[in-house]
Amino acid sequence: MIRFICVATFLILFLILSIPVFGIEWIIGKFSPEKRDYSSLRIVQWGFKRILAITGVEITVIGEERVPDEPVLFIGNHRSFFDILITYSRCKRLTGYVAKKEMEKIPLLSTWMRYVYCLFLDRENIREGLKTILQGIEYLKKGISICIFPEGTRNKGEELTLLPFKDGALKMAEKTGCAIVPMSLNNTAEIFENHFPRITKTHVVLEYGEPIYPGKLDKETRKHLGRYCQQVIDETIHKNAEILKKEA
Secondary structure: OHHHHHHHHHHHHHHHHHHHHHHHHHHHHHHOHHHHHHHHHHHHHHHHHHHHHHHOOEEEEEOHHHOOOOOOEEEEOOOOOHHHHHHHOOOOOOEEEEEEHHHHHOOOHHHHHHHOOOEEEOOOOHHHHHHHHHHHHHHHHOOOEEEEOOOOOOOOOOOOOOOOOOHHHHHHHHHHOOOEEEEEEEOHHHOOHHHOOOOOOOEEEEEEOOOEOHHHOOHHHHHOHHHHHHHHHHHHHHHHHHHHHHHO
16 A cells, blocks of 8 residues: 555645646747657656656566657557556657546646647547547647557456457558557556555566558458457467566
C-alpha cells in the first residue's frame, strides 16, 4: 500500500503544481508553439518516469531502434493503466495517445492531455469516432505520431490473450501511408491491476516490432490488417513470456 499512497500523492501534487505551469506553457506557445509542444512532452514524461520509479518496475526494452524517425502509428496490447506511462515515457517525438472520451472530464489531467495532442474517442458515437480518426490523420500529416490500443479497451482476461483488434483503429496509417509500429507488452497488469489496490515491484517487457507499412502489404493482408497486426503482437508476447518464465 505504501507505493500506492506515494504514487497517488505524487500525482495529486503534480496536477496541482501544474496550474501555474499551464500559464507558462500558454505564454511559450504564443511565441513558439513548437517549444511549447516539446516542453509539455518532456514535463509529462518526467512525471511518468517519477511514477514508474516509485513503483520500482524493471523494464526490459527490445527493438527500440526499429522505430523510424518519422511520424508513425503506435499500436499495442492493453492490460494496464501503466501501459501508457511505460510507452509514453519513451517517445522521442510528439505523440498523441487515443483515450476514451471519459478522460476529457478529469480536471487538470485533461489539460495536459490536450497539450500533448491526445485524442478523446467516443466509443458509443460512430460519427464522433470518425471525427477523432480524421483528427489523428491530420496530426500524422503534421508530423505528430499517434498511439492507439486496437483492442478498444483494457483487456482483463488471461495474461497471454488478446481481444480482437479493431480495423478502424488502423485507418490512420492506411490513409496517411505512415508505418504501424507494434508495441508488445508483457506483465504490466502485475504492477497494479492484478492485486488492486497494491502496487508491486515487478518486471515487464516492452518490445517494438518491425514497422509495418500497409501500402507494402498484399491486398488480402491489407483487407484484414487488424488480424495481421494482432498476430504479430500475439506471437511477440508469447515469445517474451519465456523471458519472464525463466525468472520465476
